[in-house]
Amino acid sequence: MVASGPTISLVAGGKVDGSVSNLANRRRDDRGSASIEAAVGIPAFVLFVGLIIVGGRTASTHQAVESAAADAARSASIARTSNTANESAKAAAQASLTNQGIECLNIKVTVDTSQFARPVGETATVSASVECRLDLADLSIPGVPGSRIISATMSSPLDSFRERA
Numbered sequence: 001m002v003a004s005g006p007t008i009s010l011v012a013g014g015k016v017d018g019s020v021s022n023l024a025n026r027r028r029d030d031r032g033s034a035s036i037e038a039a040v041g042i043p044a045f046v047l048f049v050g051l052i053i054v055g056g057r058t059a060s061t062h063q064a065v066e067s068a069a070a071d072a073a074r075s076a077s078i079a080r081t082s083n084t085a086n087e088s089a090k091a092a093a094q095a096s097l098t099n100q101g102i103e104c105l106n107i108k109v110t111v112d113t114s115q116f117a118r119p120v121g122e123t124a125t126v127s128a129s130v131e132c133r134l135d136l137a138d139l140s141i142p143g144v145p146g147s148r149i150i151s152a153t154m155s156s157p158l159d160s161f162r163e164r165a
Contacts, residue, residue: 026029050141061102061134068096069154072109072128077156080163082113088115099133103146104132120163127155 075092079085089111097104108131115124130152137146 064100066152069130069152071096073154073156124158129153
């Protein structure tokens with residue numbers, strides 16, 4: 001079997017034949033590779049930074065919504081009537097989110113005051129759920145929705161020996 005392909009022949013003086021020596025001496029040309037690397041790397045880096053921003057914004061909003069739910073539950077537990085508890089919980093949640101600088105597209109506060117009907121002396125709790133629709137549209141990251149709902153529920157005990165209606 002005869003191998004096909006370039007043959008190397010030595011000439012007098014130990015030099016390689018000219019056709020192969022041109023291949024061996026040819027230097028690799030790297031011109032333009034930096035721009036290709038930048039074209040691939042820069043968008044990937046920008047996407048990575050954007051995802052970090054989304055994660056940070058979501059985490060800080062989640063913490064703020066949990067705090068607002070705790071404030072709402074505590075405020076509702078101090079009230080004497082279920083109507084007053086609903087009103088004070090909603091006001092406390094709104095104030096908490098505003099004080100923390102969280103801007104929600106809409107805020108939904110739900111208060112469970114069903115245990116206000118329990119007789120005095122019996123343990124009871126009130127719970128508050130807060131939902132915040134977080135706006136992410138300003139980031140314009142592919143694959144990330146324009147908004148996200150962040151929610152939390154907290155409860156607080158009612159005073160067992162205080163009159164309630």
